[in-house]
Amino acid sequence: MVSLMLIALPVVVIVVTLCHSQLLAFCRRVCARVPSFLKKKVCVSSTHAYVFTESTHGQATSVLAAFDLYSKTHTSFSIGPKKGEFVDEVVKREAPLRVLELGMHCGYTSVRILRLLPTRGRLLTVELDPLTAEKGEEIILVAGFKNPQFQVLTFSSAEAISSLASLIGESCLDLVVMDHDPDQYLEDLLALQSCKVLSPHCVLLLNGTLQPGAQALLEYITSRPEYFTIGHQVQDMVEIHCHTSTHSQGEESC
Ligand SMILES: *[C@@H]1O[C@H](CO)[C@@H](O)[C@H](O)[C@H]1NC(C)=O
Numbered sequence: 001m002v003s004l005m006l007i008a009l010p011v012v013v014i015v016v017t018l019c020h021s022q023l024l025a026f027c028r029r030v031c032a033r034v035p036s037f038l039k040k041k042v043c044v045s046s047t048h049a050y051v052f053t054e055s056t057h058g059q060a061t062s063v064l065a066a067f068d069l070y071s072k073t074h075t076s077f078s079i080g081p082k083k084g085e086f087v088d089e090v091v092k093r094e095a096p097l098r099v100l101e102l103g104m105h106c107g108y109t110s111v112r113i114l115r116l117l118p119t120r121g122r123l124l125t126v127e128l129d130p131l132t133a134e135k136g137e138e139i140i141l142v143a144g145f146k147n148p149q150f151q152v153l154t155f156s157s158a159e160a161i162s163s164l165a166s167l168i169g170e171s172c173l174d175l176v177v178m179d180h181d182p183d184q185y186l187e188d189l190l191a192l193q194s195c196k197v198l199s200p201h202c203v204l205l206l207n208g209t210l211q212p213g214a215q216a217l218l219e220y221i222t223s224r225p226e227y228f229t230i231g232h233q234v235q236d237m238v239e240i241h242c243h244t245s246t247h248s249q250g251e252e253s254c
Helices: 001-019 021-032 036-054 060-073 082-095 108-114 130-141 157-162 164-168 180-192 213-224
Strands: 096-104 122-126 150-153 175-178 198-207 228-234 235-240
Touching: 001 021, 001 108, 021 130, 036 060, 060 082, 060 108, 082 108, 082 175, 082 198, 096 108, 108 122, 108 130, 108 157, 108 175, 122 157, 122 164, 130 150, 130 180, 150 235, 157 180, 175 180, 180 198, 180 213, 198 213
Parallel strands: 096 122, 096 175, 122 150, 175 198
Antiparallel strands: 198 235, 228 235
16 A cells, blocks of 8 residues: 555656646636635635734724735635725715615625714624624624624525614615625615615615626616716726605605
């Protein structure tokens, strides 16, 4: 057995040396087939571990810096500093009291939003995957935010939207961030409209504009210029201004 391995070893070394690039390409192909949900779980755990150990607890800016440093060298699901600054601008300008984030991931965008919310502002953030929700919530706490400034809902976006009335009562959403499954974007916007939970000047922030699902939403929006205006775009993130007050025929609930 040992002698067989001794014979095989030089062969393996030669094959690896000669076929280095082919082997690498093969590995890449195998990796590409790893289901995205599995990749996401691994990615969430390693991002969380890095941010948890490398940031000063209680300081949101330090948490964000750790995220940005990590994503320079690793795959991460955070939107990154460029789109992050865009989110900052929107939050500062709109000073939203009620924010709904669909797709929390590791909590990067949640932390960005929370640190700029007005005192009475609240963030509801939705994450379907329970492990991701747990890790993301921990990061928000590490950044120094507490309940009831934020609430994490381990729901699908559809479930979260249908429970909004009981969660936000009479108030309405001033900002909705969509960074979940783009195939749900349009359906979720329609649900938000029919629940009448969007404030008359609600802003939508859409990540991943190049995804087919996001394109479907944008088509819907552009064909209704009386109800929506497309605002700034940074990379694949765009802001949309809603004019729901002219939209609903019935009574406004907000
Ligand atoms: C949102 O942006 C990040 C980083 O740019 C990207 O990895 C992610 O896939 C985007 N989300 C969607 C739904 O496209």
